[in-house]
Each structure stands twice: as structure tokens, then as C-alpha cells.
Amino acid sequence: MSESTRVVVVGAGAIGSFYGAILKRAGCHVSVVLRSEYDAVKANGFRIDSPLGDLSYRPDAVYRDGDTPEGEADYVICCVKVLSSIDRGALIKPWVSDNTRVVLIENGIDIEREVADALPNNPIISCLAFIAVSRVAPGEIEHKAFGALTMGSWPEGVSEECRAIAALFEAGGIDVKRSEAVVGERWRKSLWNTPFNPLSVLAGGADTVTLLDTPGGEALARAMMAEVCAVAAADGYPMPEDAIDKNIAGTRKMPAYINSMALDYLNGRPMEIEAILGNVVDIAHRHGVDVPRLETMRVTFAMREVLGDKQA
Structure with missing residues (x-):
């Protein structure tokens, strides 16, 4: 020192x-x-x-x-x-x-x-x-x-x-x-980041209250989190059974929060889509885990890029 x-x-x-x-x-x-x-x-x-x-x-x-x-x-x-x-x-x-x-x-x-x-x-x-x-x-x-x-x-x-x-x-x-087991720690952080960060961008930079309170919003977030849990388990890092409930409860206790990826989007900065979302989908493919919602979200970002949205 x-x-x-x-x-x-x-x-x-x-x-x-x-x-x-x-x-x-x-x-x-x-x-x-x-x-x-x-x-x-x-x-x-x-x-x-x-x-x-x-x-x-x-x-x-x-x-x-x-x-x-x-x-x-x-x-x-x-x-x-x-x-x-x-x-x-x-x-x-x-x-x-x-x-x-x-x-x-x-x-x-x-x-x-x-x-x-x-x-x-x-x-x-x-x-x-x-x-x-x-x-x-x-x-x-x-x-x-x-x-x-x-x-x-x-x-x-x-x-x-x-x-x-x-x-x-x-x-x-x-x-x-x-x-x-730092990889396991990354999976625990990804349980929230992988659904919420890209989803907030696709919703135009929406905050957490908007994402969860929109009809069907919480159900969609939970379904995406369940897909992350399935991939993490297949990769050797299973989550606790109450992990999704705790993450949703913690998010609801927060004031309306615009996450870092949404802020990057709103300010026209590059976003870490592949690191946070794409890599999870790739790992799912390696383990044969079906992740239809995460896959759809990733393809949507790829389409945005093709159409010229360089922020994605």
C-alpha cells in the first residue's frame, strides 16, 4: 500500500x-x-x-x-x-x-x-x-x-x-x-441488467416505474428474468428460487430509475447490447436453452442497427 x-x-x-x-x-x-x-x-x-x-x-x-x-x-x-x-x-x-x-x-x-x-x-x-x-x-x-x-x-x-x-x-x-466465483456474481447482476437495460431502451428510455406499471410490463420482465435464470443454471451458476421476486421487490422500492443503458440511448452514446444481452443469448445457444424473449429483444436491436440507429 x-x-x-x-x-x-x-x-x-x-x-x-x-x-x-x-x-x-x-x-x-x-x-x-x-x-x-x-x-x-x-x-x-x-x-x-x-x-x-x-x-x-x-x-x-x-x-x-x-x-x-x-x-x-x-x-x-x-x-x-x-x-x-x-x-x-x-x-x-x-x-x-x-x-x-x-x-x-x-x-x-x-x-x-x-x-x-x-x-x-x-x-x-x-x-x-x-x-x-x-x-x-x-x-x-x-x-x-x-x-x-x-x-x-x-x-x-x-x-x-x-x-x-x-x-x-x-x-x-x-x-x-x-x-x-466471480462469474456467478456476474450472473446475479445480469439477472436484472439483461432484461431491464435493453427493455428500457426499446421502450424509448423508460424508467423502472413505467416498465413495471405498464399493463403486462412486470410479467414480461419476470419472464425475461426466468430465461436468464435458466441460462445461468445451465452454465453452472443456479440462482436462488426467490431471486426474481427479490429483484422485482427491490426495483419497486426504488424511485423511478433510468438505468445507464437508457441514459446512453437518450444521449446518443454507444450501448453495451452484446455484452449485457447478446452474450447471454450466445451462452443459451451453447447450452441448448430456449430464450425466445431475450432472442427477440436481441434481433430487434440488430434490426434497429440495420435501419441506421447507430446508438444500438
């Missing part, structure tokens, strides 16, 4: 800059790689307003894509969106040496394999972030709530490298759950 731990954050948007701040507060040497906003961050660093206090910081180095790294990284943390247009393995590779551990703080299911195939000699640590954070201006981030991480070595276990980075995040002030 000192400056001897060198971290490179690839994709320092709202998520990446926040977790970079946490590691900086823990005493790490933190560098960032940016695809945009380089000039603003190079000049002023990050300004982060947070319930945890002032997390503003200047990275120890600021790079553009294609720059040459100075020194070797102990950890490379990838926080870019999981999109078919982004080759994450190629994006990370310049910053990885023989002894670098790769940390993925990203959404979706089965999102590790692409990176592991590109970097077969580097351990993968997979993380799920539970956080409300957004970019409000170049280099300016608003952290509204939460921030906890669930992490584990991929495909299973909790390695010493995983325990070490978890301890650094905790030293920086956030809670970390270490999981021996």
Missing part, C-alpha cells in the same frame, strides 16, 4: 477516474490513458465531488492512446465500454508487461475471454462496480453514491494479486467483496 504499486487506468472516464482516485488515495502511483479530454486532464487533473470527500487528484502521468508507457505497471485497470467496435485486448496490450495483472471493471457477462485470449500470460481480475457516478464536464466527475466492488480472479478463485488490489481499494475508502 505505497507508491511502489504502479497502476495504469485505461479508459479514465467517470468510472475509471473514480477508481483511480481511490487508488491514489491509497498511495498508489496512478497513470491514466485517455481517448478524449487529454488536454483538460493534463492541465488540471480530475475534479471529483464525492460523498467520500474531495477525491480530486492529478494523475502521475497522463497518456493518449498510442503513447509509450514510462515504467512497468503492476496493475492495468480497464474501464472502457465492452463494445464490438473496441478491441480491448489491443487497447490494453501496450501497457502490459510480463508481470502486469489486468483488472476489468466493466459490465456484462463472459466479457473476460476476449482479453484473456489476447493476453494469455497475464492474470485477469474481474470486477463488478456498484456505483452512481457521472461525468459533468471535461475532467469533472460527480460521484453521487455507492462505489463498492465485487471482485475475483477469472475464471475462479481469489489469487494473492486479487487480494492485494482489493486491499488497496479498501485502503482508499470503499468496500470490496472478494468472490471465489
